[in-house]
Amino acid sequence: MDRLVKPDVKEVDVVFKKGQNCTTTFRLSNLMHTMSVAVSLTTTTPSDFSFTQPFSIIPPLSSLSYTLVLSQSSDHPPLSDAITVKAAPLPTGKAQGDDLRRLFSRPGPHIFRDAIIPISLVGPQVAEYLLCNHTHVRDVCSYFEKSIRGCSKSQVTSLLRPAVLFGNTSLVSGLIDGGGDVNFKDSDGRSLISLAVRAGNIDVVKVLIGAGCVIDDSIDRVLHDAAAINRVDLMEVLCDRFRNIDVNSVDSCGRTPIHVAASSGYVEVMKFCVSIGGKVDVFDCNGCGPLHLAAEKGHLQAIKCLLDCSDYVKYAVNKEGKTAFSIAVENGHSNLYNLLHLGDVLHRAARVGDVNGIKSCLAEGANVNERDQNGWTALHRAAFKGRIESVKVLLNHGAQVDVVDDAGYTPLHCAVEAGHVQVALLLISHGAKANVKSLKSVVSFNVDCFKSHSSLVKPLCQVKERENQLSVC
Incomplete structure (x- = not known):
């Protein structure tokens, strides 16, 4: 016979909760028809994991339940461990604890190593830890896939937000495959794509789009967000997928993506916006056009670009009656005069x-x-x-x-x-x-x-x- 006992699981899941002793149970069955079996249970790191019953006796063709305890020794979960199951035939069917300890302290042919059972830490806190430390954990995707086995669908969905923020496409895909809702909205009604764009991760944006994530153009200012970080490539992906996206939509301040780009001097973004119908003569809540904002910051090339699109915008005045030239003078940008x-x-x-x-x-x-x-x-x-x-x-x-x-x-x-x-x-x-x-x-x-x-x-x-x-x- 190759082994004396058989576990009822191939892997043991422990739901990790920070600051608490976490437990899980599993069963071992005696495969012997006529003889009791002595069992010894150990873990790779006994300082982290222990058993309420490390030594036991299982009667013939019977099974016993065992409790694995994770004692909290640190704030982060131990990511890998394993249970070693050793067994030995016990013809008498009886023995005290010290007898069993001595039995397994003398290795020999009478000792069977019947199983190695991996221990997996699961649950939202493990997943969050992996998200925060994904660049430092080897084989993080494998651990992460296991960790979400202990999460509800709502917990998986809530993990999508930090995963998108950290920009790991594999983890985002894992959460989507695990049942996460890609059309989850934050408290302001914005989509996950908005978050991915602000994080500047084009691969995550593509993953979300491929998974069916949609945007609300009246809330998700994705072109504004892309313009703010000077990302024409993101704008191209968004405009290709969402054909009805409005390049002249305004935010709460009445500003278009061209306003946003002009304020930072992002010429290529402005050129792209104009190429798809963006207007340089839209004025925000303060009556400022993109040219006013570029003049305030002294962006010479941005001003040249705007004037190439419309020469007369230089004469427009804001609510204070100031032209772009007046604003340039106020801010001492003599190269713009x-x-x-x-x-x-x-x-x-x-x-x-x-x-x-x-x-x-x-x-x-x-x-x-x-x-x-x-x-x-x-x-x-x-x-x-x-x-x-x-x-x-x-x-x-x-x-x-x-x-x-x-x-x-x-x-x-x-x-x-x-x-x-x-x-x-x-x-x-x-x-x-x-x-x-x-x-x-x-x-x-x-x-x-x-x-x-x-x-x-x-x-x-x-x-x-x-x-x-x-x-x-």
């Missing part, structure tokens, strides 16, 4: 020929070569309007004479087209070229087109002749 205000003032002064205004703007830090939405610089505007004194000031302050606009036009082309001979001659004297190739087009001045401006024909021909000579060389 040109974009938000000085550039416009400079162009306006160049257009109307306000020489003092031009000088004032340039003195305050305006960029002399700043382009507007059409690629025009202040020199384009002054040349087109024939403001020769303005042209002189701009050239003396470093204006690029051959800069091209979005259509490939230079200031010289603007001056010639508008018939401003003296401005054209001034530009030519400062090195303006008659043929200018841009990235978008080639502007080639045809002398025949300027017959009405005969005084320009000769200088233009001279310029073209000189350029041809240089190209041959």
Whole structure:
């Protein structure tokens, strides 16, 4: 016979409760038909686990119940242990405790090692411990799978929240497989996906989506949460799964995801939002648009992005009557002045020929070569309007004479087209070229087109002749 006794379980589960002595029971059956069997029970760590009856006698073909006790020696559960069951035939059927102790202290062929029974700590407190220490416990998933055997469905569901927060996809999947409700809502009515997004764990988000977790767009501000941590990848996953998600939805402050991104200077997030229909001209409860928030924090690239989407938002005022420029001034972000205000003032002064205004703007830090939405610089505007004194000031302050606009036009082309001979001659004297190739087009001045401006024909021909000579060389 290979063994004398047989346990009724392959593994013993102990429900762990911190600060309490925890117990569980199991049974051993005597397989002998005519002889009693002596039994000895030990554990790997007797300081943690003990038995109310470590030695016993089981009559033939009978069974006995045994109680395993976990004595609390620390605040955390012992994760692994095992019961060793030893048995020996007892022909007399009787023996005292000391006799049994002596019997099992003398190893020999009369002693049978009948079973090794693993001990598993189960219950919500064990699961919580594993969640908190998942990075430090080897084979944590195996322990965790066992731990939730001692949890009710509501307890498994309540464990989903910390599992999502800690971002371990295996543990989250284990809880879902164990019966956890993926559509559990917190006290504010928010979904687990909201928590996963705020934690920034895209793999957990995908697991929850795959398990059927849904969101309420009026409560779950998942795009706001993703924008706040600069995660375009999360936004892409969310928009792909939830096709009706509203990129222009507002939070309790009236702010969209673009507001959130603008406040932190997250340009790629703003670009993504705009690409799926996000609006840059939504104003929050204080009347602030994304541009106001970007100006407050001094985010230059964010401001450039917003102005590329809508130039007029720079003129919007909040409830205090302040533009984005005013807010930038209040916060001392001088690098923003040109974009938000000085550039416009400079162009306006160049257009109307306000020489003092031009000088004032340039003195305050305006960029002399700043382009507007059409690629025009202040020199384009002054040349087109024939403001020769303005042209002189701009050239003396470093204006690029051959800069091209979005259509490939230079200031010289603007001056010639508008018939401003003296401005054209001034530009030519400062090195303006008659043929200018841009990235978008080639502007080639045809002398025949300027017959009405005969005084320009000769200088233009001279310029073209000189350029041809240089190209041959």
